[in-house]
Amino acid sequence: MTHNVHEMKIKYCNCRSLVKTMILMQVFPSSAKRPKSGCHFALLDFLHLFKMNAQVSNHASADIMNQHLLILNNHNETKKLSKIALNFCYQLYRKTKYHVKEMLVQENKG
Numbered sequence: 001m002t003h004n005v006h007e008m009k010i011k012y013c014n015c016r017s018l019v020k021t022m023i024l025m026q027v028f029p030s031s032a033k034r035p036k037s038g039c040h041f042a043l044l045d046f047l048h049l050f051k052m053n054a055q056v057s058n059h060a061s062a063d064i065m066n067q068h069l070l071i072l073n074n075h076n077e078t079k080k081l082s083k084i085a086l087n088f089c090y091q092l093y094r095k096t097k098y099h100v101k102e103m104l105v106q107e108n109k110g
Contacts (some may be wrong), residue, residue: 007079010022010025019031019035022035026040026042027040028041028096029089037082037089039085039086039093041093044089044093047061047090048090058090059083061086062080065081066081
C-alpha cells in the first residue's frame, strides 16, 4: 500500500466513461461529468472510521494525513491532499453507499 497523493492519467475507451472507469478502479470521482481528481474507496472508508471514532472533521483529517505524508517522505515536500476535494468526495461517497445499500435492501424484500 502506498501512502501518497498520486497524480496519474487514466486511459479509457469510448465504450465506458471516465467516471465508470474510475469507479471500477475503486476511485471515487470528484465530479460526475468531468472529474479531474478522485479519492480511493479505501481512503474514504478510513476517513469515515476516523471521523466516527475520533470525531475529527474532514478538513482536520486532511491536515493530519498531509502531516503524516510529510513524515513518511522524510519531510520532503509532497503533493498535498486537497481538503475541498476530500470533503466533496467523502460526502458523495457516503450518500452513494447509503443509496446502494437501500436499493439492495428493497431488492431483497421484493
